[in-house]
Amino acid sequence: MKTLKELEEIRQRTLEEVNLRKDRKGTRVVVGMATCGISAGARPVLLAFVEEVKKRNLQHVTVTQTGCIGVCRLEPIVEVYMPGQEKVTYVNMTPEKVQRVVAEHLVNGQIVKEFTIGAVEKKD
Amino acid sequence: MELYRSHVLVCGGTGCHSSGSADIIGRFNSELKEHGIEKEVKVVQTGCFGLCEVGPVVIVYPEGAFYSRIKVDDVPEIVAEHLVKGRIVKHLLYHDSIDEDEDIKSLDEVPFYQKQKRVALRNCGVINPENIDEYIAFDGYKALAKVLTEMTPEEVIETLKASGLRGRGGAGFPTGLKWEFTYKANGDKKYVACNADEGDPGAFMDRSILEGDPHSVIEAMTIAGYTVGADQGYIYVRAEYPIAVKRLTIAIAQAREYGLLGKNILGTDFSFDLELRLGAGAFVCGEETALMASVEGYRGEPRPRPPFPATKGLFGKPTLLNNVETYANIPQIILNGPEWLQSIGTEKSKGTKVFALGGKINNTGLVEVPMGTTLREIIYDVGGGIPGGKKFKAAQTGGPSGGCIPAEHLDTPIDYDSLTAIGSMMGSGGLVVMDEDNCMVDIARFFLEFTVDESCGKCPPCRIGTKRMLELLNKIAEGKGEEGDIEKLIELGEGIKMASLCGLGQSAPNPVLSTIRYFRDEYEEHIRDKKCRAGVCQALLQYFILEDKCRSCGLCAKACPANAISGQRKQPYVINQETCVKCGACMEKCPFDAIVKR
Numbered sequence: 001m002k003t004l005k006e007l008e009e010i011r012q013r014t015l016e017e018v019n020l021r022k023d024r025k026g027t028r029v030v031v032g033m034a035t036c037g038i039s040a041g042a043r044p045v046l047l048a049f050v051e052e053v054k055k056r057n058l059q060h061v062t063v064t065q066t067g068c069i070g071v072c073r074l075e076p077i078v079e080v081y082m083p084g085q086e087k088v089t090y091v092n093m094t095p096e097k098v099q100r101v102v103a104e105h106l107v108n109g110q111i112v113k114e115f116t117i118g119a120v121e122k123k124d
Numbered sequence: 125m126e127l128y129r130s131h132v133l134v135c136g137g138t139g140c141h142s143s144g145s146a147d148i149i150g151r152f153n154s155e156l157k158e159h160g161i162e163k164e165v166k167v168v169q170t171g172c173f174g175l176c177e178v179g180p181v182v183i184v185y186p187e188g189a190f191y192s193r194i195k196v197d198d199v200p201e202i203v204a205e206h207l208v209k210g211r212i213v214k215h216l217l218y219h220d221s222i223d224e225d226e227d228i229k230s231l232d233e234v235p236f237y238q239k240q241k242r243v244a245l246r247n248c249g250v251i252n253p254e255n256i257d258e259y260i261a262f263d264g265y266k267a268l269a270k271v272l273t274e275m276t277p278e279e280v281i282e283t284l285k286a287s288g289l290r291g292r293g294g295a296g297f298p299t300g301l302k303w304e305f306t307y308k309a310n311g312d313k314k315y316v317a318c319n320a321d322e323g324d325p326g327a328f329m330d331r332s333i334l335e336g337d338p339h340s341v342i343e344a345m346t347i348a349g350y351t352v353g354a355d356q357g358y359i360y361v362r363a364e365y366p367i368a369v370k371r372l373t374i375a376i377a378q379a380r381e382y383g384l385l386g387k388n389i390l391g392t393d394f395s396f397d398l399e400l401r402l403g404a405g406a407f408v409c410g411e412e413t414a415l416m417a418s419v420e421g422y423r424g425e426p427r428p429r430p431p432f433p434a435t436k437g438l439f440g441k442p443t444l445l446n447n448v449e450t451y452a453n454i455p456q457i458i459l460n461g462p463e464w465l466q467s468i469g470t471e472k473s474k475g476t477k478v479f480a481l482g483g484k485i486n487n488t489g490l491v492e493v494p495m496g497t498t499l500r501e502i503i504y505d506v507g508g509g510i511p512g513g514k515k516f517k518a519a520q521t522g523g524p525s526g527g528c529i530p531a532e533h534l535d536t537p538i539d540y541d542s543l544t545a546i547g548s549m550m551g552s553g554g555l556v557v558m559d560e561d562n563c564m565v566d567i568a569r570f571f572l573e574f575t576v577d578e579s580c581g582k583c584p585p586c587r588i589g590t591k592r593m594l595e596l597l598n599k600i601a602e603g604k605g606e607e608g609d610i611e612k613l614i615e616l617g618e619g620i621k622m623a624s625l626c627g628l629g630q631s632a633p634n635p636v637l638s639t640i641r642y643f644r645d646e647y648e649e650h651i652r653d654k655k656c657r658a659g660v661c662q663a664l665l666q667y668f669i670l671e672d673k674c675r676s677c678g679l680c681a682k683a684c685p686a687n688a689i690s691g692q693r694k695q696p697y698v699i700n701q702e703t704c705v706k707c708g709a710c711m712e713k714c715p716f717d718a719i720v721k722r
Contacts, residue, residue, distance in 0.1 A: 002382045003391055004269050007260060014261035020186040021131055021250055033210040047164070050129045062186040063129060065210025 026060025032077040034068035040075035048095035052102040089117040128166040131185045137172030137335050138367050140179040151196050155203040165207050171336015173249035175236055176489035178218055189228055192218035236487050239506050243476045244452035245492045248336030253371050256378040259339040267455035268343050272392045277351045287462035288474035293447030294551045296540040305434035306352040309442035314354035316345050317445040320361035323407035324523030327554040329478040330448035332490050334368035338375035344451035349396040352444050360415050362403040407578035411626045412445050425580045426626035449478055469495035473539040483556040486511050500534040514559040522551020524571040525631030527638025547638040563660035564643040565650050568636045569597040575632035586629030589620040602663040605651035662706055665721050671696040673718035680710035
């Protein structure tokens with residue numbers, strides 16, 4: 001016998017699971033998952049993003065994968081597309097770096113410059 | 125909590141199911157396990173997506189990749205390339221879902237979906253119909269909660285009346301009014317019923333709602349029970365829909381488990397329960413009084429009205445009987461308010477309508493469009509036009525109760541009253557498209573054969589009248605038509621419409637009368653010239669051997685069972701039309717395509 005409150009709880013809980021089925025326009029986090037990416041460890045990065053987004057209950061953020069982005073030596077690569085802004089390319093990503101990207105970029109809109117391809121390439 | 129990063133939705137409606145979607149799901153599960161990603165990717169069986177022409181359909185989220193015509197052997201590639209590596213398998217995508225830059229369009233940019241507005245079908249193809257939690261996630265049972273805790277029966281009725289919702293079963297009676305009549309009726313016991321018989325040939329709107337979103341009907345019926353004062357409901361579903369029966373049974377059990385059906389729903393003092401009753405193949409049991417007779421255990425036969433079911437229905441008690449699609453609209457109206465429905469559709473026909481597109485059309489399947497969309501838009505923009513570049517001839521709406529709409533009326537907005545004005549009717553939603561290769565006399569005959577077969581026999585106008593009409597049509601199609609036959613058909617038809625006891629008889633002459641109205645010249649050709657311009661009526665066709673193509677090989681003569689072909693070497697063979705039985709064996713045998721039928 002469910003009460004109204006229990007019904008709401010089921011609604012919230014399940015919505016988080018099925019939400020990615022609705023076509024939404026929002027932020028897209030694209031993780032390179034070609035052979036180069038996977039062998040460099042992109043899968044844990046992908047899963048870390050999924051977990052972090054779910055943990056923080058971020059609305060309108062989809063985490064998807066793509067093939068080879070091109071700069072294979074800098075894999076794992078993650079591209080972040082926020083509506084109305086230019087794409088940001090993060091390179092040499094690790095599951096540990098994911099937390100910062102989610103907190104600073106996705107939540108607060110501050111690009112983590114040191115992880116971007118621009119910053120990394122300049123170092124050489 | 126499960127942490128799936130991707131959902132693979134596979135259509136489990138009857139159409140895709142019969143094309144093997146269950147095996148596709150099985151293969152996905154085994155392939156995912158092999159690649160070790162079964163905990164990351166969730167495979168979900170959903171209801172009908174609508175684009176049945178390209179089934180089996182598989183949609184992968186979050187990308188929204190629309191895979192079409194999938195076979196079991198395509199699954200390993202989708203798993204290995206798309207789900208493991210993120211490389212969408214372009215050659216398996218539905219061609220209209222990719223744009224010029226080869227990016228995936230969102231579903232509402234795909235031409236098939238662009239003009240659609242899925243209200244009754246909102247959850248079909250999105251949720252797993254066998255999982256009540258998913259229904260709840262997308263605002264399921266929220267309307268019921270609102271009604272039970274915040275609204276009085278009078279307020280529900282006012283909402284429905286203000287929304288302008290009309291019955292979707294075919295007649296288009298104002299739903300709010302029907303609920304009000306049942307609410308006001310006197311009775312120590314009242315019932316709520318759902319007409320899920322869907323007998324029209326070619327109609328599968330209700331089937332898809334029952335298979336893809338059964339809870340929407342359950343929720344609406346519970347709201348109805350609260351409003352009119354009933355504690356028991358029946359869903360009369362035809363036995364020819366086994367998947368719908370199964371999903372309904374599961375859904376009712378799940379609703380009971382959650383206390384959304386049964387005693388003291390959601391902690392209030394309102395109790396309501398539902399039972400299924402299966403039909404047994406009689407079209408007439410889609411008629412409301414015949415349906416109720418069937419539920420009571422009697423032979424499905426209609427009775428005169430008044431009294432209407434609202435005052436005296438099931439077991440002699442006030443009964444509210446609505447169609448599946450009507451019910452599917454109710455929760456949304458409660459949640460969004462009557463103004464929301466008023467904002468969609470035309471002045472007298474609010475909301476959307478689900479159509480089952482069939483016949484000579486590219487995108488066969490299920491579509492839902494706002495009322496007021498024109499026939500041209502449905503056929504060409506949503507339906508993708510006529511295959512083979514053939515010319516549109518007519519569209520039949522309303523199944524065997526409806527009429528044909530010719531090309532001159534293609535710009536008619538779809539709306540209860542405008543369709544009746546041109547001699548057809550909305551009906552339950554079947555829309556069969558015909559092209560230049562269809563014979564209108566044959567079409568009329570086809571529908572009349574159906575209604576003659578399904579007539580219950582109780583009243584003479586229908587029992588005898590339709591049979592006489594069919595005999596006349598058969599006569600005409602066989603080349604034995606006479607002057608005056610058309611007038612006889614019209615006279616008979618109009619009489620049957622006026623005098624029949626129920627809707628079956630009252631609408632059976634419609635296909636005949638409307639084809640005569642718009643295609644009278646075809647009838648006259650059949651009668652006077654003994655010609656069938658579409659090349660359909662066998663008896664009016666003749667097989668000819670083309671002299672310039674015949675090589676006198678004699679194969680046709682050997683194949684002819686009636687010895688109707690004669691000839692000799694170096695001379696074209698000839699078919700004796702008197703003896704020819706029109707079996708077509710000669711045409712099949714001819715290696716030079718020298719025999720034609722015209």
